Amino acid sequence: MKVVFQKxxxxxxxxxxxxxxxxxxxxxxxxxxxxxxxxxxxYVLSFSLFLMPITIATTYVSIYKLIPDYLIKKRYFYFTxxxxxxxxxxxxxxVVSVFFxxxxxxxxxxxxxxxxxxxxxxxAVSVYLIVIMVSAFKLLKLNLKHxxxxxxxxxxxxxxxxQLKEQELNYLKMxxxxxxxxxxxxxLYGFALKKADETxxxxxxxxxxxxxxxYQVDKxxxxxxxxxxxxxxxxxxxxxxxNDSLSISFNTYHPSEDLKIAPMLLLPFVENSFKHGTLHQxxxxxxxxxxxxxxNIWFYVENTTSRSEPSPKGIGLDNIKKRLDLLYPxxxxxxxxxxxxxxxxxxxxxxx
Numbered sequence: 001m002k003v004v005f006q007k008x009x010x011x012x013x014x015x016x017x018x019x020x021x022x023x024x025x026x027x028x029x030x031x032x033x034x035x036x037x038x039x040x041x042x043y044v045l046s047f048s049l050f051l052m053p054i055t056i057a058t059t060y061v062s063i064y065k066l067i068p069d070y071l072i073k074k075r076y077f078y079f080t081x082x083x084x085x086x087x088x089x090x091x092x093x094x095v096v097s098v099f100f101x102x103x104x105x106x107x108x109x110x111x112x113x114x115x116x117x118x119x120x121x122x123x124a125v126s127v128y129l130i131v132i133m134v135s136a137f138k139l140l141k142l143n144l145k146h147x148x149x150x151x152x153x154x155x156x157x158x159x160x161x162x163q164l165k166e167q168e169l170n171y172l173k174m175x176x177x178x179x180x181x182x183x184x185x186x187x188l189y190g191f192a193l194k195k196a197d198e199t200x201x202x203x204x205x206x207x208x209x210x211x212x213x214x215y216q217v218d219k220x221x222x223x224x225x226x227x228x229x230x231x232x233x234x235x236x237x238x239x240x241x242x243n244d245s246l247s248i249s250f251n252t253y254h255p256s257e258d259l260k261i262a263p264m265l266l267l268p269f270v271e272n273s274f275k276h277g278t279l280h281q282x283x284x285x286x287x288x289x290x291x292x293x294x295x296n297i298w299f300y301v302e303n304t305t306s307r308s309e310p311s312p313k314g315i316g317l318d319n320i321k322k323r324l325d326l327l328y329p330x331x332x333x334x335x336x337x338x339x340x341x342x343x344x345x346x347x348x349x350x351x352x
Contacts, residue, residue, distance in 0.1 A: 038114035058090040063138040187241045198240045205233045221260035253291040273303035280304035295352035305343040
């Protein structure tokens with residue numbers, strides 16, 4: 001508390017010193033301005049000193065009341081009204097200052113007055129010039145402060161939105177992982193019960209996928225080739241499970257290590273084709289195409305399904321749509337169709 005008070009006191013002290021220096025400069029200006037064509041320094045100094053309170057009062061009313069309380073807050077009617085009041089009062093005081101120079105400083109001898117101080121217009125201009133200059137500086141300062149506060153507020157809003165997006169992404173990932181692992185472990189359990197020779201290979205493939213899920217998925221981006229590798233691991237696991245009842249085609253075109261995408265972005269589509277796919281003429285047919293060109297990715301998945309079965313909905317597709325909205329807003333198109341005996345998903349992703 002003491003430190004805060006000391007900082008406040010120091011700030012006010014510095015502000016007081018700066019104001020004193022400024023008004024001393026204004027006094028020098030008045031002395032020089034009204035001293036033109038006059039050799040009576042005492043008269044000029046006294047007249048300038050009499051004019052200083054009028055200038056200071058008018059200026060402070062403008063910068064500490066009219067501008068912050070009415071102009072900045074867009075209370076234009078009251079701003080105009082009180083500006084008129086201020087102008088009338090200050091003009092009256094300026095007239096008084098001219099009579100002060102005539103009556104008290106020159107003993108009613110008009111020719112003894114400093115030439116410029118005889119003209120009330122010049123006197124008013126000198127006063128209002130200072131008021132306008134200081135008011136313009138105050139207005140600029142307030143605008144800069146407002147812009148800075150607005151920028152800080154926008155940054156806080158952006159930070160909050162980013163945190164919310166990160167939390168939502170983490171929540172979506174948490175939903176995807178159990179769903180994916182459940183299907184894979186269930187398959188492995190079936191092989192273990194049969195004591196199949198393919199069980200060690202399945203464990204190896206699952207180990208690779210777990211490594212991807214536990215360590216790679218927390219990265220913001222992975223190479224497209226890493227996603228392809230883990231799709232292939234998943235497909236090999238499913239081939240072991242389906243044996244001859246699975247007909248699968250996985251084609252990739254021009255994958256590049258330079259292309260980066262969000263991890264686990266494409267794999268859920270493949271998983272969904274197995275989860276909701278049905279056998280057609282004794283086989284589950286799945287076709288997967290992945291094409292990369294420049295900064296664009298085309299991903300297509302097609303699987304056989306029953307005519308009577310509704311379009312698959314659930315955690316998988318819903319989550320992937322939400323992730324796409326969060327990670328690639330306005331940079332993707334997703335087309336999902338259930339046509340006849342085939343369920344089709346087409347994703348076009350723009351990375352730049």
